[in-house]
Amino acid sequence: MKEDAESFLPLPPALFHILVAVADRERHGYAIMQDVASRTDGKLKLSPGTLYGTIKRMLDEGMIEELDERPDPEHDDTRRRYYRITAFGREVAMAESARLAKLLGQARAMGLAPRKS
Amino acid sequence: MNWQERCYRVLLLFYPAQFRCEYGAELSQLFRDRIGERSSFLLWLETIADVALSASREHGLMLIHDLRYAARTMRKSPAFTLAAMLTLALGVGATTAIFSVVNAVMVRPLPFAAPDRLVRIAEKNDKLTFSTFSASVLNFLNWREQAQSFDGMAFFAGGVFNLTGRGDPEQYVGATVTPSLLPVLGLRPVAGRGFAEGEDLPQATPVAMLGEDLWRRRFGGDPKLVGSVLHFNGIAYTIVGIAPASLNVLTGADLCTPYTIDLKNEKRLNHVITAVGRLKPGVSLAQAQSEMDTVFTRVARQYPEIQDWGIKLQTFPEWFVSPPLWTALWVLLAAVGFVLLIACANVANLLLSRAAARQKEIAVRTAMGASRGRLARQLLTESAALAVLGGGAGAVAALFSVRLINAALPPNLLPVQPIPVDATLMWFAAAVTLATGVVFGLAPAWQVARTDLNTVLKQGGRSSGGAARPALRRALVGGEIALTTLLLVGAGLLIQSLGRLERTKVGFRPEKLLCFQVALPQTRYPAATVWGFYENFLASLETLPGVKSAATSSGIPFGAGSSTRTPVTAPGASKLPPGTGVPVDWRVVSPSFFRAMEIPLLRGRTFTAADNASVPLTTVVSEETARRVWGSDDPLGRTLRFGNGREFTVVGVVGGVRLGSLDQAPLPGIYISAAALPFGAVDVVVRTEGKPESALAGVRVRLRALDSELPISNVKTMEEWIDLSAAQPKLNAALLGIFSGVALLIAAIGVYGVLSYAVTQRTREIGLRMAIGAQRGDVVRWILRDGMAVAAVGVAAGLGAAVALSRVLRTLLFEIDARDPATFAGVAALLLLVALAACLAPALRASRMDPVAALRQE
Numbered sequence: 001m002k003e004d005a006e007s008f009l010p011l012p013p014a015l016f017h018i019l020v021a022v023a024d025r026e027r028h029g030y031a032i033m034q035d036v037a038s039r040t041d042g043k044l045k046l047s048p049g050t051l052y053g054t055i056k057r058m059l060d061e062g063m064i065e066e067l068d069e070r071p072d073p074e075h076d077d078t079r080r081r082y083y084r085i086t087a088f089g090r091e092v093a094m095a096e097s098a099r100l101a102k103l104l105g106q107a108r109a110m111g112l113a114p115r116k117s
Numbered sequence: 118m119n120w121q122e123r124c125y126r127v128l129l130l131f132y133p134a135q136f137r138c139e140y141g142a143e144l145s146q147l148f149r150d151r152i153g154e155r156s157s158f159l160l161w162l163e164t165i166a167d168v169a170l171s172a173s174r175e176h177g178l179m180l181i182h183d184l185r186y187a188a189r190t191m192r193k194s195p196a197f198t199l200a201a202m203l204t205l206a207l208g209v210g211a212t213t214a215i216f217s218v219v220n221a222v223m224v225r226p227l228p229f230a231a232p233d234r235l236v237r238i239a240e241k242n243d244k245l246t247f248s249t250f251s252a253s254v255l256n257f258l259n260w261r262e263q264a265q266s267f268d269g270m271a272f273f274a275g276g277v278f279n280l281t282g283r284g285d286p287e288q289y290v291g292a293t294v295t296p297s298l299l300p301v302l303g304l305r306p307v308a309g310r311g312f313a314e315g316e317d318l319p320q321a322t323p324v325a326m327l328g329e330d331l332w333r334r335r336f337g338g339d340p341k342l343v344g345s346v347l348h349f350n351g352i353a354y355t356i357v358g359i360a361p362a363s364l365n366v367l368t369g370a371d372l373c374t375p376y377t378i379d380l381k382n383e384k385r386l387n388h389v390i391t392a393v394g395r396l397k398p399g400v401s402l403a404q405a406q407s408e409m410d411t412v413f414t415r416v417a418r419q420y421p422e423i424q425d426w427g428i429k430l431q432t433f434p435e436w437f438v439s440p441p442l443w444t445a446l447w448v449l450l451a452a453v454g455f456v457l458l459i460a461c462a463n464v465a466n467l468l469l470s471r472a473a474a475r476q477k478e479i480a481v482r483t484a485m486g487a488s489r490g491r492l493a494r495q496l497l498t499e500s501a502a503l504a505v506l507g508g509g510a511g512a513v514a515a516l517f518s519v520r521l522i523n524a525a526l527p528p529n530l531l532p533v534q535p536i537p538v539d540a541t542l543m544w545f546a547a548a549v550t551l552a553t554g555v556v557f558g559l560a561p562a563w564q565v566a567r568t569d570l571n572t573v574l575k576q577g578g579r580s581s582g583g584a585a586r587p588a589l590r591r592a593l594v595g596g597e598i599a600l601t602t603l604l605l606v607g608a609g610l611l612i613q614s615l616g617r618l619e620r621t622k623v624g625f626r627p628e629k630l631l632c633f634q635v636a637l638p639q640t641r642y643p644a645a646t647v648w649g650f651y652e653n654f655l656a657s658l659e660t661l662p663g664v665k666s667a668a669t670s671s672g673i674p675f676g677a678g679s680s681t682r683t684p685v686t687a688p689g690a691s692k693l694p695p696g697t698g699v700p701v702d703w704r705v706v707s708p709s710f711f712r713a714m715e716i717p718l719l720r721g722r723t724f725t726a727a728d729n730a731s732v733p734l735t736t737v738v739s740e741e742t743a744r745r746v747w748g749s750d751d752p753l754g755r756t757l758r759f760g761n762g763r764e765f766t767v768v769g770v771v772g773g774v775r776l777g778s779l780d781q782a783p784l785p786g787i788y789i790s791a792a793a794l795p796f797g798a799v800d801v802v803v804r805t806e807g808k809p810e811s812a813l814a815g816v817r818v819r820l821r822a823l824d825s826e827l828p829i830s831n832v833k834t835m836e837e838w839i840d841l842s843a844a845q846p847k848l849n850a851a852l853l854g855i856f857s858g859v860a861l862l863i864a865a866i867g868v869y870g871v872l873s874y875a876v877t878q879r880t881r882e883i884g885l886r887m888a889i890g891a892q893r894g895d896v897v898r899w900i901l902r903d904g905m906a907v908a909a910v911g912v913a914a915g916l917g918a919a920v921a922l923s924r925v926l927r928t929l930l931f932e933i934d935a936r937d938p939a940t941f942a943g944v945a946a947l948l949l950l951v952a953l954a955a956c957l958a959p960a961l962r963a964s965r966m967d968p969v970a971a972l973r974q975e
């Protein structure tokens with residue numbers, strides 16, 4: 001049922017950011033929002049509607065999976081749904097990273113990006 | 118939960134239900150998390166924008182998903198899709214096309230300023246049963262002087278204008294109008310000016326306005342025409358302006374000149390004008406009517422000759438749309454409405470059987486967590502997509518139909534032409550499409566919403582799950598059949614009525630008669646010379662090869678000539694109550710008229726050249742006149758008196774003739790000799806041996822030889838005139854015939870579909886019965902009984918409705934009862950036969966079933 005990872009490229013920025021946010025650990029919605037905001041120095045603020053709309057589609061496509069609801073001790077200990085990246089999600093994220101890396105390389109060759117340090 | 122969270126819960130309602138169920142709690146949680154983060158104002162601003170954006174995105178994505186799904190389903194069953202689409206296109210297209218006519222005639226305001234304040238001021242005479250009649254100029258002048266209810270009054274009268282000096286002479290229908298006519302109607306000239314007060318006085322310089330239509334058609338819309346001079350009837354008219362096309366809606370004229378009011382020559386009983394008025398703001402029709410009654414009584418006290426008359430105010434719509442036309446349009450609209458309903462029922466049925474076939478799929482999806490609401494929404498989307506496709510095709514079909522209707526309608530059938538194709542029409546088509554989509558989509562969606570999951574899954578999707586479903590489908594088919602019965606009865610009655618109309622005896626022989634009009638301008642032909650001219654012309658025509666006879670009349674039956682009607686009294690002994698008269702249609706005819714028309718002479722003689730102005734006036738009367746006035750007494754030698762005092766001695770009695778329409782029995786008629794009473798504008802009839810049209814070239818040559826400046830107009834054969842008079846019943850019969858044929862086809866498909874499906878559903882049961890000994894004949898009988906029961910109930914309901922609605926149709930029928938038993942029986946038989954044919958295929962299929970295979974089938 002899963003389609004080729006390439007067919008999702010280019011990824012919408014929100015989707016890519018969410019993949020990155022849930023790559024190292026499982027997170028709930030609010031944690032994803034905060035993670036994305038801190039990674040982008042507050043420049044990208046996912047709105048709740050966009051967040052859950054995207055999560056829904058990512059679940060449908062099998063890029064992330066939902067874990068059982070459980071309390072979050074860091075926040076107020078209410079029960080929340082946690083999400084985690086799947087193997088396919090990883091594949092998609094890698095493909096997107098490769099695409100961006102290639103683009104970055106080309107930009108660099110044209111003097112549009114700083115040289116690798 | 119604080120108030121902010123509560124408000125947010127309400128906002129969540131904008132999301133699709135499924136999304137809300139899934140993520141509502143999470144979203145609320147998130148909202149709670151963020152309450153402390155920033156000021157409430159900013160949070161709410163962001164939240165509202167977020168909900169608006171993401172909710173519409175979720176809805177949109179769901180729609181796209183459902184549409185894709187619908188497209189896949191449609192592709193999987195192209196026959197079903199095509200059938201449903203065509204059915205809908207037919208329904209929507211026909212409804213929109215008929216609505217366009219109804220809209221143009223009855224809904225769209227007439228093209229005048231504030232048309233709801235305009236009224237026709239007609240005279241009436243209850244004793245003569247004239248409910249509305251033309252007015253007289255002298256009466257009009259009194260009204261205008263005395264009435265307070267009106268902002269303005271105006272009138273117009275007819276006229277014929279021969280244009281010369283611009284190539285071949287041409288004849289136009291004109292109107293003579295008061296200068297006040299345009300202002301009263303709230304119209305402005307397209308170019309130039311209207312008539313000024315004073316231009317209607319006898320000594321004024323002749324001025325004219327051309328109609329916009331004639332101006333564009335004949336003169337290419339040349340602006341320099343205003344101010345130039347055109348010769349009509351030998352008089353030089355200065356063209357002062359171009360009258361807007363809307364004026365033509367009222368007068369039917371191509372050009373107009375001021376009506377010259379010559380008080381010396383006007384007679385109070387000379388009813389020749391059509392008067393209109395504009396009510397003052399705030400004055401109701403009833404108030405104006407009551408004032409006019411008072412005014413009329415006051416005037417009648419002064420002029421006792423008008424005491425039997427009165428005034429009838431008529432609103433413009435009432436005046437423009439005759440009751441039969443009104444009824445016909447509503448009947449047609451109802452008929453297409455029925456076709457649309459039948460189409461909807463059928464598509465609903467098709468969808469129901471498909472929904473039933475998909476029951477297992479749906480049950481499985483429900484079991485996997487899809488909510489019923491979500492599934493219903495998806496089915497509705499499918500229906501809506503189907504409706505949009507069908508409706509779109511229907512709207513396109515309607516556009517073409519309106520063009521076709523405009524091209525096919527005879528010019529005088531509707532008060533407005535052409536029928537506009539406009540946004541209203543497209544809105545209507547869209548609304549109808551939407552309504553149909555919901556109507557036929559709701560049934561399957563509702564079924565899904567109440568499907569019992571367990572039953573379906575247990576039964577392996579095999580059976581229909583309870584009795585409710587077949588009952589609904591049967592009710593739909595029964596309803597279709599009932600409506601079809603109703604339509605067929607209507608169509609059957611109208612078609613028979615038309616047949617009888619066409620077989621009506623008109624009182625003369627209409628075949629091989631060429632008709633045209635000639636009008637002698639008064640300026641070049643003083644009254645004394647008129648008959649001499651026509652006598653020569655007719656004599657010349659009768660020497661043409663292939664012409665048997667030729668005659669003139671001031672107005673031939675069914676033609677466009679003068680329609681003159683007046684009350685006559687009978688001095689001396691008569692059957693009439695003293696002091697009362699009989700309304701008669703009077704025509705001025707040449708002596709050859711009765712011979713040319715082949716109207717039978719019953720008593721006495723027809724006219725000769727000796728019945729001229731130098732001897733006392735004579736008349737030939739119709740048998741109806743003789744009977745009404747003198748009963749069985751011999752009418753010859755007796756006297757008839759016109760309202761203006763002229764007396765005529767009866768010299769002959771001829772057969773009655775239908776004058777204006779086939780469905781009206783001949784009214785009393787009388788004929789006056791053209792040699793005695795000159796009539797300048799006449800209808801000429803030429804009785805030919807071969808085709809009437811073949812005589813036309815010769816006619817033109819002979820006329821030109823006498824006067825090269827005289828045009829002829831309205832060239833038609835008598836049969837064409839009669840056809841035109843029956844245009845309305847023909848159109849009714851044709852359209853209703855088509856609609857009921859379509860309905861019959863759709864209903865037959867419906868019966869077939871339901872039974873086929875029922876057979877498939879009952880495969881196991883039938884197999885079981887056959888296995889325990891039922892014969893093939895039994896199976897056929899079961900299925901037929903099943904189908905025919907529905908058909909019989911539908912037919913009975915339809916016949917009942919037809920009886921109930923017979924009052925509506927009665928006014929459109931001619932010589933046939935709206936409850937004609939033969940028609941009812943015929944329609945019932947036809948429908949039952951069609952239903953039987955539709956049942957037969959599924960029944961036979963069931964009977965050929967292999968019981969073993971049937972039992973094994975899951």
